[in-house]
Amino acid sequence: MAAKKPKSSTPNPGNMSPRVWFYSILLTLQYGFQPIISKRFTRREVIVTSSVLTCEVAKVVCALILMAKDGSLKKLAKEWTLVGSLTASGLPAAIYALQNSLLQISYRNLDSLTFSMLNQTKIIFTAIFTYIILRQRQSIQQIGALFLLIMAAVLLSIGEGSSKGSSSGDPEKILFYGIAPVLVASVLSGLASALCQWASQVKKHSSYLMTVEMSIVGSLCLLASTSKSPDGEAIRRYGFFYGWTPLTLIPVVTNALGGILVGLVTSLAGGVRKGFVIVSALLVTAMLQFLFEGTPPSVYCLVALPLVISSISIYQKYPYQVKKKEA
Numbered sequence: 001m002a003a004k005k006p007k008s009s010t011p012n013p014g015n016m017s018p019r020v021w022f023y024s025i026l027l028t029l030q031y032g033f034q035p036i037i038s039k040r041f042t043r044r045e046v047i048v049t050s051s052v053l054t055c056e057v058a059k060v061v062c063a064l065i066l067m068a069k070d071g072s073l074k075k076l077a078k079e080w081t082l083v084g085s086l087t088a089s090g091l092p093a094a095i096y097a098l099q100n101s102l103l104q105i106s107y108r109n110l111d112s113l114t115f116s117m118l119n120q121t122k123i124i125f126t127a128i129f130t131y132i133i134l135r136q137r138q139s140i141q142q143i144g145a146l147f148l149l150i151m152a153a154v155l156l157s158i159g160e161g162s163s164k165g166s167s168s169g170d171p172e173k174i175l176f177y178g179i180a181p182v183l184v185a186s187v188l189s190g191l192a193s194a195l196c197q198w199a200s201q202v203k204k205h206s207s208y209l210m211t212v213e214m215s216i217v218g219s220l221c222l223l224a225s226t227s228k229s230p231d232g233e234a235i236r237r238y239g240f241f242y243g244w245t246p247l248t249l250i251p252v253v254t255n256a257l258g259g260i261l262v263g264l265v266t267s268l269a270g271g272v273r274k275g276f277v278i279v280s281a282l283l284v285t286a287m288l289q290f291l292f293e294g295t296p297p298s299v300y301c302l303v304a305l306p307l308v309i310s311s312i313s314i315y316q317k318y319p320y321q322v323k324k325k326e327a
């Protein structure tokens with residue numbers, strides 16, 4: 001009799017439980033709404049560090065509640081160690097803290113659709129760092145998809161840099177405070193994602209525990225940076241919640257819930273399903289920008305959008321296949 005093939009650990013994209021569908025839909029909506037929500041409900045006077053720190057606190061609270069609900073919180077006292085936590089979550093947390101600050105800056109200086117598409121270049125850097133750290137190869141189709149995504153990013157950079165219809169009307173401001181921060185954040189995201197994947201495979205950390213650890217470490221790093229940063233000076237001069245309104249909590253809470261959902265979708269459905277979520281979110285953002293902001297996407301965005309969608313779809317659909325050695 002032929003030996004049975006071991007079951008693959010990769011999730012079956014065609015077999016989605018109702019719970020995974022629910023998480024995926026929620027994450028799609030959160031990804032799509034977040035840029036518009038942040039621009040509409042966060043005043044320009046709000047200090048970026050105060051927004052990021054509050055979001056991290058919200059993530060910790062949400063994750064602890066969910067851990068208490070599923071019973072994993074009780075095991076922490078017996079299994080958790082400080083060394084293990086710092087090893088698994090310390091560096092990614094510091095990286096994500098810086099990335100979040102850069103994203104907050106970029107939110108305010110790019111239109112929602114352009115921000116969302118440029119933010120997807122993190123897939124390129126995730127592929128690079130997963131190869132460097134985990135030695136995961138890319139298929140020919142995936143390499144082609146990455147080139148498509150690079151082309152889209154270049155188109156968007158040219159379009160935003162020369163656009164007269166942007167909100168600020170200052171091409172240099174758009175480039176240095178809109179495009180540059182989100183691209184640097186994408187590089188950091190790729191590195192942190194690869195490190196988190198390593199921690200998940202080697203340390204077997206749950207998504208909730210990783211969220212708690214990374215939020216705490218990231219918050220400590222941000223608090224340490226306030227001693228000399230402009231944001232720290234602004235907090236000391238004007239107060240932590242300077243510029244806040246009750247509506248400011250909306251983007252903070254939705255961003256925190258999005259962080260929880262990213263871990264859940266990735267762990268339950270895998271990277272392929274998360275890729276479909278990202279594509280769907282791009283379409284949601286495009287629709288919402290037209291409905292709420294009243295301006296259609298630029299020609300550069302219209303050309304880049306199918307490139308982004310195609311590249312992400314191809315990258316997720318055609319993973320690298322290890323060739324079986326003939327006996």
